[in-house]
Amino acid sequence: MNKDLRIRWDSVQKLLVKAGSDACLISTNVNIYYLTEQIFTGFLYLPAEGNPIEFVQRPSGRGGEQTVSIRKPEDIPGSLKDRDIPLPENLFLEEDQIAYSEFVRLKKAFNPARTGNASAILRQARMIKTPWEIGQFRISAAKHAEAYREIPAVFRKGMTDIEFQIEIERIMRKQGSLGIFRVHGRNMDIFMGSILTGNNAATPSPFDFALGGAGLHPAIPIGASGETVREGTSVMVDMAGNFTAYLSDMTRVFSFGELPQEAYRAHRLSMAMHSRLMEEAGPGTGCDEIFEWSIQMAEKEGFAANFMGTAQQAKFVGHGVGLEINELPVLTGRSKDCLLPGMVIAYEPKFVLPGTGAVGNENTYLVTDSGIEKLTVFEEDIINLTNE
Amino acid sequence: MNKDLRIRWDSVQKLLVKAGSDACLISTNVNIYYLTEQIFTGFLYLPAEGNPIEFVQRPSGRGGEQTVSIRKPEDIPGSLKDRDIPLPENLFLEEDQIAYSEFVRLKKAFNPARTGNASAILRQARMIKTPWEIGQFRISAAKHAEAYREIPAVFRKGMTDIEFQIEIERIMRKQGSLGIFRVHGRNMDIFMGSILTGNNAATPSPFDFALGGAGLHPAIPIGASGETVREGTSVMVDMAGNFTAYLSDMTRVFSFGELPQEAYRAHRLSMAMHSRLMEEAGPGTGCDEIFEWSIQMAEKEGFAANFMGTAQQAKFVGHGVGLEINELPVLTGRSKDCLLPGMVIAYEPKFVLPGTGAVGNENTYLVTDSGIEKLTVFEEDIINLTNE
Numbered sequence: 058m059n060k061d062l063r064i065r066w067d068s069v070q071k072l073l074v075k076a077g078s079d080a081c082l083i084s085t086n087v088n089i090y091y092l093t094e095q096i097f098t099g100f101l102y103l104p105a106e107g108n109p110i111e112f113v114q115r116p117s118g119r120g121g122e123q124t125v126s127i128r129k130p131e132d133i134p135g136s137l138k139d140r141d142i143p144l145p146e147n148l149f150l151e152e153d154q155i156a157y158s159e160f161v162r163l164k165k166a167f168n169p170a171r172t173g174n175a176s177a178i179l180r181q182a183r184m185i186k187t188p189w190e191i192g193q194f195r196i197s198a199a200k201h202a203e204a205y206r207e208i209p210a211v212f213r214k215g216m217t218d219i220e221f222q223i224e225i226e227r228i229m230r231k232q233g234s235l236g237i238f239r240v241h242g243r244n245m246d247i248f249m250g251s252i253l254t255g256n257n258a259a260t261p262s263p264f265d266f267a268l269g270g271a272g273l274h275p276a277i278p279i280g281a282s283g284e285t286v287r288e289g290t291s292v293m294v295d296m297a298g299n300f301t302a303y304l305s306d307m308t309r310v311f312s313f314g315e316l317p318q319e320a321y322r323a324h325r326l327s328m329a330m331h332s333r334l335m336e337e338a339g340p341g342t343g344c345d346e347i348f349e350w351s352i353q354m355a356e357k358e359g360f361a362a363n364f365m366g367t368a369q370q371a372k373f374v375g376h377g378v379g380l381e382i383n384e385l386p387v388l389t390g391r392s393k394d395c396l397l398p399g400m401v402i403a404y405e406p407k408f409v410l411p412g413t414g415a416v417g418n419e420n421t422y423l424v425t426d427s428g429i430e431k432l433t434v435f436e437e438d439i440i441n442l443t444n445e
Numbered sequence: 446m447n448k449d450l451r452i453r454w455d456s457v458q459k460l461l462v463k464a465g466s467d468a469c470l471i472s473t474n475v476n477i478y479y480l481t482e483q484i485f486t487g488f489l490y491l492p493a494e495g496n497p498i499e500f501v502q503r504p505s506g507r508g509g510e511q512t513v514s515i516r517k518p519e520d521i522p523g524s525l526k527d528r529d530i531p532l533p534e535n536l537f538l539e540e541d542q543i544a545y546s547e548f549v550r551l552k553k554a555f556n557p558a559r560t561g562n563a564s565a566i567l568r569q570a571r572m573i574k575t576p577w578e579i580g581q582f583r584i585s586a587a588k589h590a591e592a593y594r595e596i597p598a599v600f601r602k603g604m605t606d607i608e609f610q611i612e613i614e615r616i617m618r619k620q621g622s623l624g625i626f627r628v629h630g631r632n633m634d635i636f637m638g639s640i641l642t643g644n645n646a647a648t649p650s651p652f653d654f655a656l657g658g659a660g661l662h663p664a665i666p667i668g669a670s671g672e673t674v675r676e677g678t679s680v681m682v683d684m685a686g687n688f689t690a691y692l693s694d695m696t697r698v699f700s701f702g703e704l705p706q707e708a709y710r711a712h713r714l715s716m717a718m719h720s721r722l723m724e725e726a727g728p729g730t731g732c733d734e735i736f737e738w739s740i741q742m743a744e745k746e747g748f749a750a751n752f753m754g755t756a757q758q759a760k761f762v763g764h765g766v767g768l769e770i771n772e773l774p775v776l777t778g779r780s781k782d783c784l785l786p787g788m789v790i791a792y793e794p795k796f797v798l799p800g801t802g803a804v805g806n807e808n809t810y811l812v813t814d815s816g817i818e819k820l821t822v823f824e825e826d827i828i829n830l831t832n833e
Contacts, residue, residue, distance in 0.1 A: 116649035157548035236636030248624030261504035276690035302664035
């Protein structure tokens with residue numbers, strides 16, 4: 058028996074009991090992985106008490122006492138009856154993730170007296186990471202740093218942002234990047250991460266990431282746009298650390314030659330914000346507090362109009378990470394969450410400077426019992442690509 | 446005015462009228478792109494008659510007479526009233542794509558007498574491609590062939606499948622691949638495409654693609670698994686041709702040295718199936734017919750147990766392609782669809798041979814007024830990587 062899985066089941070089950078639910082039925086990849094450490098097409102039935110049952114459509118040939126092969130979701134209620142498991146009166150489904158038509162189908166198949174939202178429960182449970190999950194982040198973060206170390210060696214003068222990105226993607230993949238990573242919310246398209254140079258860093262995007270960029274094509278309007286990396290501009294590298302299922306999030310800034318002094322000043326301000334987080338934050342710190350003092354520090358140094366974008370400014374300075382790149386909590390002014398031990402958060406105070414590009418780091422931190430531990434350990438100054 | 450967009454609006458509007466709908470409200474990236482050639486976060490309101498209106502949340506600063514900036518979907522009904530547009534009595538929403546909770550929120554905001562399924566309507570409209578869309582496929586297919594031409598040059602003896610794949614990914618990206626591509630159905634994870642060698646080709650996957658593969662990690666169980674490409678095995682390359690928003694789908698087979706004669710025999714059978722499609726299929730051909738004669742040809746040559754997998758066999762031999770890799774029609778025994786001019790389909794009769802790997806090609810075809818035109822023009826024999 059995998060003890061760590063049991064911790065995750067317990068945490069979801071406690072929330073189900075609290076919400077008056079008898080069981081939840083899970084079918085999204087991310088939540089199935091969270092509760093089984095596998096991916097299958099089908100359904101995980103997790104009662105408020107007792108062990109989960111896997112109802113598997115694909116792949117064929119999955120075995121185990123708690124695994125039932127099914128053709129369609131309508132097979133599940135009969136299978137539960139065969140096991141003398143009463144059908145749930147208050148069934149929780151992933152209301153924020155499954156399509157309306159799937160919800161209707163499942164509700165009809167189970168015909169429960171009431172339904173509730175399993176998406177919200179899973180998001181809440183997943184916010185506090187278990188020991189095994191934290192170990193997975195450590196693996197991702199270490200490989201992430203190894204990969205970033207190789208970046209300067211692949212830069213060539215005259216490269217476009219996308220040419221540079223392609224070489225960085227190759228470094229990430231050779232280090233073990235799984236390629237795709239998961240994002241919460243169906244309208245958040247992004248490929249491996251983002252490389253922003255010069256004025257493209259200021260281009261607003263339709264997606265709710267910290268920064269934008271025009272992208273290569275109207276079909277995927279985010280990130281590198283194909284412009285040449287010019288001398289005197291920054292290159293912000295924000296690739297997802299998907300070396301395990303648990304994502305480290307790390308941004309570092311490179312420069313082609315020297316940048317204007319203002320850029321170093323803004324970058325040092327970002328570093329000072331990170332230092333403040335490390336020194337002052339810990340269990341009990343309000344997510345809104347972190348957002349507020351970040352804004353105040355930016356204002357005090359005269360960078361308010363550059364903070365988290367220019368024409369379009371992000372309304373957050375960080376976010377939880379995990380199986381998805383945008384988990385809870387959100388470090389935003391409207392948040393009611395406090396930091397709690399076991400949370401893993403990315404903090405990304407960034408500045409966009411017209412003519413120069415974006416500066417500022419992003420690190421992934423673990424909230425411990427007594428404070429904050431940095432997981433993404435790598436050079437934090439701006440790295441001059443022409444010095445290497 | 447973009448005449449081609451007008452064709453697409455008309456085609457959706459005709460289906461709305463036929464279904465008795467007054468309007469549809471579109472919010473998924475893929476359908477917004479189809480109807481605007483842009484991506485934004487927000488909603489496209491397409492009435493059954495007249496021009497659509499864009500209700501945009503992000504990015505900021507989008508202009509135009511038919512564009513309204515909104516903060517939240519609840520702002521839309523008031524904005525329609527301001528324009529003297531009556532609220533729809535029968536509003537179609539993307540029921541197969543938007544989450545249950547989003548559906549509930551939109552329904553509450555509009556309070557229509559009836560609702561219907563815009564997902565089905567858009568899937569049906571998108572099945573028949575317009576002249577501009579067909580031009581986009583031609584661009585993707587040509588670049589796809591250019592990229593595949595470079596594959597033999599990056600192969601090295603002793604490479605693992607994933608090492609080979611990383612070099613192929615780089616070729617694709619340098620040729621202009623946009624990276625991510627869209628897939629219908631939320632449980633279909635895949636990164637850029639799939640490279641299958643040796644026995645990994647037979648490994649069942651949870652996803653409903655033609656073939657599987659174990660993948661690198663339980664979180665993304667599909668494709669290359671990290672095993673070394675061995676002499677005497679095939680390498681099946683099936684990367685998505687996402688060089689525009691419209692995807693070409695093309696599979697080719699490479700070999701490390703000579704393969705057993707059975708592999709060439711099976712591959713020639715796949716080529717014969719493609720020839721038959723080119724010769725016999727056209728407007729009016731049933732998608733079930735294509736499936737049936739493919740199965741029969743496999744049976745006749747003694748390859749039924751190898752066709753479309755071994756332990757787990759795909760239930761289709763091809764599928765429509767477009768903005769998503771798995772559009773309508775589906776070439777399967779249960780299909781009631783016939784080929785129609787303007788359809789673009791991928792046909793992929795493949796065989797898995799234990800000990801050797803997978804063989805068989807996939808091409809993307811346009812259904813013309815009189816027959817079938819191949820869009821993915823590239824060498825079709827098995828390409829020996831050690832001959833180059």
